[in-house]
Amino acid sequence: MRIRRPVMQRNDYFAGLVRGMLKQRNIFAFNLISSPGAGKTTLLEALAGEFGEELAVIEGDVKTRRDTVRIREAGCRAVQIETGGSCHLDAGAVKTALESLDTRGVRYLAVENVGNLICPSSYDLGEHIKVGMLSLPEGDDKVLKYPTLFSRIDLFLINKTDLGEHVDFDMDRAEKECRSLNPEVTTMRISARTGGGVKELACWIREREA
Amino acid sequence: MRIRRPVMQRNDYFAGLVRGMLKQRNIFAFNLISSPGAGKTTLLEALAGEFGEELAVIEGDVKTRRDTVRIREAGCRAVQIETGGSCHLDAGAVKTALESLDTRGVRYLAVENVGNLICPSSYDLGEHIKVGMLSLPEGDDKVLKYPTLFSRIDLFLINKTDLGEHVDFDMDRAEKECRSLNPEVTTMRISARTGGGVKELACWIREREA
Numbered sequence: 001m002r003i004r005r006p007v008m009q010r011n012d013y014f015a016g017l018v019r020g021m022l023k024q025r026n027i028f029a030f031n032l033i034s035s036p037g038a039g040k041t042t043l044l045e046a047l048a049g050e051f052g053e054e055l056a057v058i059e060g061d062v063k064t065r066r067d068t069v070r071i072r073e074a075g076c077r078a079v080q081i082e083t084g085g086s087c088h089l090d091a092g093a094v095k096t097a098l099e100s101l102d103t104r105g106v107r108y109l110a111v112e113n114v115g116n117l118i119c120p121s122s123y124d125l126g127e128h129i130k131v132g133m134l135s136l137p138e139g140d141d142k143v144l145k146y147p148t149l150f151s152r153i154d155l156f157l158i159n160k161t162d163l164g165e166h167v168d169f170d171m172d173r174a175e176k177e178c179r180s181l182n183p184e185v186t187t188m189r190i191s192a193r194t195g196g197g198v199k200e201l202a203c204w205i206r207e208r209e210a
Numbered sequence: 211m212r213i214r215r216p217v218m219q220r221n222d223y224f225a226g227l228v229r230g231m232l233k234q235r236n237i238f239a240f241n242l243i244s245s246p247g248a249g250k251t252t253l254l255e256a257l258a259g260e261f262g263e264e265l266a267v268i269e270g271d272v273k274t275r276r277d278t279v280r281i282r283e284a285g286c287r288a289v290q291i292e293t294g295g296s297c298h299l300d301a302g303a304v305k306t307a308l309e310s311l312d313t314r315g316v317r318y319l320a321v322e323n324v325g326n327l328i329c330p331s332s333y334d335l336g337e338h339i340k341v342g343m344l345s346l347p348e349g350d351d352k353v354l355k356y357p358t359l360f361s362r363i364d365l366f367l368i369n370k371t372d373l374g375e376h377v378d379f380d381m382d383r384a385e386k387e388c389r390s391l392n393p394e395v396t397t398m399r400i401s402a403r404t405g406g407g408v409k410e411l412a413c414w415i416r417e418r419e420a
Binding site for chain 2 (some may be wrong): 035037038060062063064066086087114115116117118119134135137138139141142144145146148159160163166167176
């Protein structure tokens, strides 16, 4: 789908408002983008264990509130956006969600985008950084197939490293292809499910400035 | 993204032309939709082993010709559509691709859509049936999160059953949720990589009428 200019202008206006709200509250925000089922929510559950109530989450899904229930059970404040058919979050919805969140004590905001490697790439949500994640079962050929996302991210996560014995995935290849599009990208390898690499990721996030 | 009416009217016009071409050539076509990395191309490689040159493939990707190379190596005719940013195939592109395929001897056409559980659901490509596929590592909560697709498919495949020991996925739950949206859906469990269930799927496809 080609994106019409008025849609993007409206989005960018709201992204500016979100950026202002985050700055005022001294909150560092990241926009987490991956395929469905790559492990975004499981990663945020693991990060909830590191950050506790310093982390808040805006959950994006086409339908259901399942992920918000999981994040709250993991101990963080969370609010759900159900896009009702739309294939990505937009900044207007994020602004509304952020207004409804009690952010006292919150230092980090994760925005879990709709599971989709294409459409979310083009929408600025007012975040500080974009995080793109691939998981081992998806295959190591995906970076160049979805170049818009992987050329725009600040952090490239490879998840489900615990499945490395059971699937073919050349992590060096995927990281090399990501750097070919995006020389400045930071790369990390994690297993959200077992916790591998999660502490290092939390440290890296703590070093970012809101 | 809301879809504007002229876009859909144009798509449906071309879908009608594709349907006519398929009927004239007595070819049964299926539109294969899943997340990135759920195993669409691996499944088509496996089906190439069953159907040989009776199967032809139209490959859809945002970028790269990687999948077409794989399908040709597996012994089928294939043509690539690179959407160049668009998050789904449309019937106009499928018509152009079909015109460029030598379909002598071809009885089955697989259209591998762009890896995406949302946007491809809404575009009629002139196919006889829509096939939706989930893979075990994606998690068993995805059907109700992407209800448009799963309410419209004719066949629901659960792939990567070979990873069942290593990930949590309740196949009964996913199939039950799919039937709750879509009581007439046929369900099958496969492992494209090991070949489990592929012969049964090929038999099922052979029973369809062009």
